[in-house]
Amino acid sequence: MKQHRLAAAVALVGLVLAGCDSPTSEVKLETAAQKASYGIGLNMGRSLAQEGLDDLDSQAVAQGIEDAIGKKEQRLKDEELMEAFAFLQQRSEQRLQSLNEESAKAGKAFLEENGKREGVITTASGLQYEVIKKADGAQPTADDVVTVHYEGKLTDGSVFDSSIERGSPIDLPVGGVIPGWVEGLQLMHVGEKYKLYIPSELAYGEQSPTPAIPANSVLVFDLELIAIKDANAEG
Template identity: 80%
Template sequence: MKQHRLAAAVALVGLVLAGCDAQTSSVELKTPAQKASYGIGLNMGKSLAQEGMDDLDSKAVAQGIEDAVGKKEQRIKDEELVEAFTALQKRAEERLAKASEEASAAGKKFLEENAKKPGVITTASGLQYEVVKKADGPQPKPTDVVTVHYEGKLTDGKVFDSSVERGSPIDLPVSGVIPGWVEGLQLMHVGEKYKLYIPAELAYGAQSPSPLIPANSVLVFDLELLGIKDPAKADAEAAPAK
């Protein structure tokens, strides 16, 4: 039977569902193997929950595992399984499409309202920004590598990534990031802090890079430009030791 992406996910999470359904209270999580097993189930469960898989029948999952391990005859033909997995995949895709449409509409409305706020500047590309702290340092070029601190949020304020929380700024090439950052960084002077409001088409668009960032999301970044790397020093740091 041709393996389906959703089928593989269901099979993995089934190990945990079966255990939870049968004897959750007696599960031990002491050895590395036991802990890793729990971690696999936990991660797959979270993944399936994000895909809207909230109606799996844990008893049916357990029965499937038992039949496979016991080398018993399948209770459902492969053709029926393929049909079932296809139906679930279609449902998941429909949910994602709906969520994407809703995010796109919400993002458009957010940007329209945000553009009216004092201090918010909208560029020709649609990027919006505010100057939070001014400085008169140099501005980076597309070929530069810069050092920055940042915090990325969704429009509802939920943080999805933060160098500030990690306590460590990062170095990155100006031309090697999302278009909203490429443009925003070149507007900044070293020492400045900006707030960027990045339309989905200047961020990740319909391709979500992480479950924390829904497709077609407007992204909000607090961005501080700490410095521009000296090309000679950057090359020296990158060179392997002899």
């Protein structure tokens, strides 16, 4: 099944490439269809690169599409194609496994060093946090809905999500978020600001929820607990 998805992905890229007069021709991006076509190619290229297929031969892809559309005799036997797809799939999985292992090692090293810093507290689960601003408001439970402001970063400082940038805090159920947040929020008092350092096993683990968050990533959050919602309030 993975091989079929790979073949489909390659074919879609080929369709985009086949529409160009040459690899260096200037592509017009004026109409909605042209812009959407570019977007499809861009997203597909990013997906293939993420899968470790960033060295595909674009001319060979385009040739395959041209032969198929022109109903020409295919230049390789089906067995050869399946063997090639299997090779690419295996290589992609090996690359991904290697990247995941490197990310896990880097995350562990980061947390080990970070935990030595003054003011950083490490809980039994491995969650690390700093109290940036103290307050004496109420503490939420796992059953509460809270209003928070946050900014999420990777350990290299790159931001992947931020209610602060959007200028709008959000309401969320304490028990309905990643484990690192569930624990961290219940440590906080209303009015406080924390910096959370969340191990991958308390975040998304070996999954990559978005391209902006690689698998096994340690997540760093600036988190402000603004309020605990009144469960009895209307609306």
